[in-house]
Amino acid sequence: QVQLVESGGGWVQPGGSLRLSCAASGFTFRTYAMYWYRQVPGKEREFVARISNDGVATMYADSVKGRFTISRDNAKNLVYLQMDSLKSEDTAMYYCKREGFSRFGQGTQVTVSS
Secondary structure, eight states: OEEEEOOOOEEEEOOOEEEEEEEEEEGGGSSEEEEEEETTTTSOEEEEEETTTOOEEEEOOTTTTEEEEEEEEEETTTEEEOOSOOGGGOHHHHHHHTTOOOBBBOOOOEEEOO
């Protein structure tokens, strides 16, 4: 079955960087686009970034454009989210998601504060 396991979250000061990883299994990874979403308690889960199955095309939410970079390694079944110039408003639980599959992984917490 489809499994998505996020990692790499933690605490960082404003202006810092983190790289999140999502390990995928249970499907042919290279044939699906992948997404990152995030959620703050009490708010809707929101789209952060998308990458095409071949890694050529990417899309970002306006709030993270120019600061976050999504990438993937199809040989290792991994998708990444490089987060730079982090702000306090980036604090959230971050989830990865496969195209066409409704469920998310367990998430990884990112906290940005001084």
